[in-house]
Amino acid sequence: MLQPDLVRLLTEGHVLVKSCDEDCLTGNTQEPRQSEGEEGGEGNPFNYTPQLIHLNKDHQLFEDGDIHRHMYLQDLYISEAEDKPTLSVSEFACHISGCSAIFSTLEEYEHHYNSLHRHVCCSCRRSLPSARLLDIHIQEWHDSLFTILSQRQDMYQCLVEGCGQKFSTSKHRKDHLIKIHKYPPDFRFDKTKKDKGNRQTKKQPQKDTTMDVVDDVCESEGVCEVMCDGLSHQPEQEESMETHGSEEEAARMAKSASTEEHADLNAAAPSTESSSSDPLEPRYSYRVPTNVCFGRGSVRGFRGRRGRRK
Amino acid sequence: MWRLNKVHHKAGRPGDSVEELKLKRREHEKALRQARRDRQLVSKRLLLNDDEDQSEVTMDTNSGEQDVVAVLQKLHHSGPERDTHLKALSKALRDPSAQLTFIKQENSMHLLVGLLTGSDATCRLQAVRCLHELSHSPHTSVASACLPASPYLLTYLSGQSTKFTELCLYTLGNLCPESIVKEKLLAQGIVPALASCLENQRHNLAVVEAVGFTLSQLLQANDAAEKIIPMVLASSLPSHLLSVLTPDPKFGLGPAIECAWCIHYLTCSMKDHKVLLAQGALLQCSSLLVSLGGAVAEGNKEEGMELLICPLLRCVGNLLSSCPLTDLSAQMGDVRIVVALCALLQAFLLTQPALARESAWVLNNLTAHSRALCSALLTLNLVPGLIQLLPFSQGINTMILRVLANIAHNKKDFCVHLAHRGLLSALCATLKMADQEMVTLSMDVIFMLVVSSPQVAEEFVKQGGLSLLEATQYNSEGEIRQRATHLLEHHLLS
Numbered sequence: 001m002l003q004p005d006l007v008r009l010l011t012e013g014h015v016l017v018k019s020c021d022e023d024c025l026t027g028n029t030q031e032p033r034q035s036e037g038e039e040g041g042e043g044n045p046f047n048y049t050p051q052l053i054h055l056n057k058d059h060q061l062f063e064d065g066d067i068h069r070h071m072y073l074q075d076l077y078i079s080e081a082e083d084k085p086t087l088s089v090s091e092f093a094c095h096i097s098g099c100s101a102i103f104s105t106l107e108e109y110e111h112h113y114n115s116l117h118r119h120v121c122c123s124c125r126r127s128l129p130s131a132r133l134l135d136i137h138i139q140e141w142h143d144s145l146f147t148i149l150s151q152r153q154d155m156y157q158c159l160v161e162g163c164g165q166k167f168s169t170s171k172h173r174k175d176h177l178i179k180i181h182k183y184p185p186d187f188r189f190d191k192t193k194k195d196k197g198n199r200q201t202k203k204q205p206q207k208d209t210t211m212d213v214v215d216d217v218c219e220s221e222g223v224c225e226v227m228c229d230g231l232s233h234q235p236e237q238e239e240s241m242e243t244h245g246s247e248e249e250a251a252r253m254a255k256s257a258s259t260e261e262h263a264d265l266n267a268a269a270p271s272t273e274s275s276s277s278d279p280l281e282p283r284y285s286y287r288v289p290t291n292v293c294f295g296r297g298s299v300r301g302f303r304g305r306r307g308r309r310k
Numbered sequence: 311m312w313r314l315n316k317v318h319h320k321a322g323r324p325g326d327s328v329e330e331l332k333l334k335r336r337e338h339e340k341a342l343r344q345a346r347r348d349r350q351l352v353s354k355r356l357l358l359n360d361d362e363d364q365s366e367v368t369m370d371t372n373s374g375e376q377d378v379v380a381v382l383q384k385l386h387h388s389g390p391e392r393d394t395h396l397k398a399l400s401k402a403l404r405d406p407s408a409q410l411t412f413i414k415q416e417n418s419m420h421l422l423v424g425l426l427t428g429s430d431a432t433c434r435l436q437a438v439r440c441l442h443e444l445s446h447s448p449h450t451s452v453a454s455a456c457l458p459a460s461p462y463l464l465t466y467l468s469g470q471s472t473k474f475t476e477l478c479l480y481t482l483g484n485l486c487p488e489s490i491v492k493e494k495l496l497a498q499g500i501v502p503a504l505a506s507c508l509e510n511q512r513h514n515l516a517v518v519e520a521v522g523f524t525l526s527q528l529l530q531a532n533d534a535a536e537k538i539i540p541m542v543l544a545s546s547l548p549s550h551l552l553s554v555l556t557p558d559p560k561f562g563l564g565p566a567i568e569c570a571w572c573i574h575y576l577t578c579s580m581k582d583h584k585v586l587l588a589q590g591a592l593l594q595c596s597s598l599l600v601s602l603g604g605a606v607a608e609g610n611k612e613e614g615m616e617l618l619i620c621p622l623l624r625c626v627g628n629l630l631s632s633c634p635l636t637d638l639s640a641q642m643g644d645v646r647i648v649v650a651l652c653a654l655l656q657a658f659l660l661t662q663p664a665l666a667r668e669s670a671w672v673l674n675n676l677t678a679h680s681r682a683l684c685s686a687l688l689t690l691n692l693v694p695g696l697i698q699l700l701p702f703s704q705g706i707n708t709m710i711l712r713v714l715a716n717i718a719h720n721k722k723d724f725c726v727h728l729a730h731r732g733l734l735s736a737l738c739a740t741l742k743m744a745d746q747e748m749v750t751l752s753m754d755v756i757f758m759l760v761v762s763s764p765q766v767a768e769e770f771v772k773q774g775g776l777s778l779l780e781a782t783q784y785n786s787e788g789e790i791r792q793r794a795t796h797l798l799e800h801h802l803l804s
Contacts, residue, residue: 003607006653009690010604010646044800045792048754050678050716053671054631055624057530057578058349061671061705064664065620066351067342069571072617073353073523076338079613087663090703093744097786102744109742117781 132161133189140170141193159183159190349532354446354484355523357477375411377402382415385425396425396436403443412444413455423459438463438477445484453488456481460491461498467507475507476520483524492531496538500528505545515561518554522568525551529575539576543585548576552594555622563614570595570621577628592629592641595622603650606657616662619654623668630675638680645686648676652692655699663704670699670709677716684717688724693717693731700736703745711740711751718758725762734759734770738778746787753782753793760801767802776802 055061071077092109094101096117103109119134120127123142128134136157139146149155154166156173160181167173170192177183177190345351381399385392402408412418425437441459444452463478482500485491504521511517525547528538542548551573557566573591577583583591599622602615626647633641651669658665676683687693696714700707714733718725733755741752756775760767779802782794 003653003656005691006607006649006656007604009649010600010607010653043796045789045796046754046757048715048719048751048758050674050719051712052631052675052678054581054628055578055671057575058346061667062578062624063343063346064662065624065668066346067339068662068664069617069620070342070351070353071335071339072614073355074338075356076335077614078335085661085663087660088703089701090707090740090748091744092742095742095749095785095787095790096781097784106739106742113781117784 128189133159137189159187352487352527352530355480356446357442357480375405375408378408378411379415382412382418382421385421392425393430393432393436396433396440400436400439400443403440406447406449409444409447409452410449413452419455419458423462426459427462435474435477438466438474438481442477442481442484445481450488450490453485454490456485457491457494460485460495464495464498464500464503467503468510472514472516475511475517479507479517479520479524483520483527486524486527487531489531492528496541501538501541501545501547505547505550508550509546512550512554515554515558515565519565519568522551522554522565522572526568526571526575529572529579534575535579539579542576548573548586548591549589552589552591555594555598557618563612563618567614567617567621570618570625574621574624574628577625581632583629583632587629587633587637587641590641592626592633595625595629596642596647597644598622599626599654600644600646600650603646603653607653611657616658616665620665620668623654623665623672627668627672627675630672630679633679635679639682642680642683645683648673648683648686648692649690651676652695656695659699659702659706663702663706666699666702667705667709670706670713674709674712674716677713681720684720684724687713687717688727693728693733697732697736700740707740707743708745708747708751711748711755715751715755715758718755718762722762725759726766729759729762729766729769734766734775735773738773738775741778741782749785749787749790753790753797757793757797757801760797771802 089104092103092106094103094109094112094117099117101112103112115129116127119129119131121134121137121142123138126137128137136159140156146155150168154168156167156170158165158167158173158176158181160177163181165176167176170190174185174187174190177187178185183190342351377398381395381402384395385399403412422437422440425433426441428434428437441456441463444456447453460482463482466478467475469475482495486495486500504525508518508521511521525542528534529542531538551569554569555566555573557563573586573595577586577591586592599619602619602622605611606615606619629641651673654669655666655673658669677687687696693714696710699710714728718728737752737756737759740748741756743749743752756770760770760775776798779794779798783791783798785791785794
């Protein structure tokens with residue numbers, strides 16, 4: 001017996017033959033939802049309603065069944081034992097705009113997301129591999145207090161967890177990393193702020209928001225060049241190794257404050273990029289909303305913090 | 311009569327390997343799919359003589375053309391051996407090119423019709439067999455050449471000879487898809503003729519099957535909705551079709567299959583089903599599904615059962631779409647329909663995913679309509695089984711998610727129950743699927759669950775819902791971003 005529970009339910013007629021009278025009393029199934037006050041709040045975009053779907057003879061959904069019927073009519077019937085169609089399973093996809101990676105399992109998706117999208121700095125879009133490195137990045141790059149303090153005391157932390165040592169400049173730290181911890185001289189997650197140079201060339205927001213996805217690098221190993229903009233392929237730039245998130249943020253909830261903030265970041269003139277080999281990919285015209293960022297550790301990096309999040 | 315266990319593969323020849331057969335079958339399937347896309351999906355049936363089997367059909371028929379001419383010559387000279395010649399003629403007419411040759415011969419059809427209507431009963435039978443072979447031709451010219459015989463074929467439907475009536479019916483059924491022939495047949499009263507044939511021969515299941523086939527050919531026409539269907543609905547055909555839906559265990563599924571497909575073509579072409587609903591079509595089809603579902607759940611899958619289940623599902627699905635809510639309890643009554651549908655879903659998921667998809671569609675229409683049935687799904691503990699189906703694509707998971715959304719939409723209580731059955735964690739996965747419809751539906755259901763009760767909202771947050779939604783705020787679709795933000799701002803973080 002394949003499904004004993006269901007068999008039991010189907011044969012225990014006396015238990016189950018209930019009428020559907022309950023429906024007649026309540027009438028429209030939609031009413032209770034709507035009458036219960038401020039369900040969604042103002043501007044509620046959710047509007048799911050149950051749909052009664054009528055399908056006509058030629059509908060796509062009926063294709064396989066029709067074919068099976070006609071195969072039978074033409075004496076070409078195949079029993080189940082002889083023909084096993086393949087059942088397909090949904091794929092997963094990274095929906096972050098700019099990323100079009102597809103995965104066959106949830107685990108692969110999670111790995112992708114955690115590696116490339118989770119620890120992203122809101123201010124400059126760079127993706128760091130861990131919360132700690134993200135914290136350090138924000139501190140060193142976007143915290144003006146840090147800049148001030150580091151002139152007086154050793155503030156640059158060693159990147160190796162547990163080491164605890166601090167240094168007066170990033171160069172000293174780098175030497176420490178190479179000498180003591182045997183790090184490569186071109187370690188990807190230890191760029192100096194000065195090196196970032198002209199990478200922040202966010203062009204004027206594109207007028208059209210066509211979904212031209214930049215997907216070249218999501219498949220590459222490690223974390224280099226996630227959702228890069230076209231400039232990142234410059235060989236002469238050290239930055240080319242750095243990860244850099246593109247403007248895939250949420251919709252244009254641009255407040256005037258954020259516009260100014262971005263103007264600051266976009267200080268570097270795009271015109272200095274003379275040797276750009278690739279044409280710039282069209283990017284999205286979203287501004288970062290001041291109150292959201294998916295970089296966990298970047299609360300400190302916010303201008304205009306959300307404040308509600310623990 | 312078609313017995314599924316006797317069917318051999320027409321496409322194959324003796325000596326074909328299994329692989330070759332599969333290849334040929336796949337080619338046929340491709341051709342059928344293309345025909346369906348062109349809205350030209352038509353099939354003809356060939357009734358074999360009792361004394362021959364399928365393998366004879368595939369014998370070499372190259373000499374057919376010459377045989378036809380020769381036999382015709384002999385037939386023109388009347389004599390006592392006419393029936394023998396006719397038998398030879400019918401064998402010769404198996405060959406498609408021989409069929410063309412036949413109609414080109416002078417007075418050939420006239421001769422055949424004469425024998426069809428003559429006083430010799432054996433000759434009549436052989437003559438109708440020849441016509442049957444001709445009806446199988448793919449050429450329009452052959453079909454229209456058979457027109458002179460049509461009024462007689464219709465007249466003979468009220469006769470009592472089973473074999474003869476069957477042959478007349480299948481011949482008519484093969485001819486009807488040609489529009490010239492169809493026009494004539496309609497004018498000559500094919501619908502009333504089929505109606506009285508079915509009424510009088512209700513207990514003769516072979517004839518019932520043949521009537522069902524012929525009617526299905528008429529109803530499948532692309533323009534059936536304008537002329538044919540109203541005629542059929544006005545006749546006694548619907549009630550008789552419904553009365554033979556329950557398959558006879560001894561005879562087999564054939565008649566029920568044909569009649570079910572007729573009812574399907576009736577329901578899918580119209581939006582208004584008052585006539586059929588008044589005759590209890592929904593009740594009949596759904597209780598039959600319940601018993602078939604039970605058989606399937608027990609593992610008693612009779613071969614060919616899906617050929618009957620498919621049209622029944624479609625009838626229930628489409629009838630529901632126009633059944634007024636107030637009538638639903640009279641028409642459905644039995645809550646076991648949802649159990650049957652879940653049984654069908656599980657049973658056919660791997661072997662006939664299309665059937666699983668259609669079952670899910672019917673469940674959607676049921677749950678969109680009826681709170682009692684939504685409640686039944688919960689109390690009968692059918693929801694976890696549905697949640698397990700959410701990984702499967704090609705229309706299955708989107709329909710199942712609609713079913714779950716319908717349940718959630720009903721009542722806050724239902725949302726809490728759904729959350730307890732593990733829907734939240736399933737949604738955290740479906741939100742990441744590639745299919746945009748799945749993502750949108752997932753957001754909708756998450757919304758309904760989260761606003762239903764603070765406990766559910768809390769549970770969602772515990773499962774990492776906040777960071778999930780934050781990531782969704784960067785979704786490439788504007789509507790999704792909007793929803794994620796709304797949910798976060800108004801319901802989870804305030």
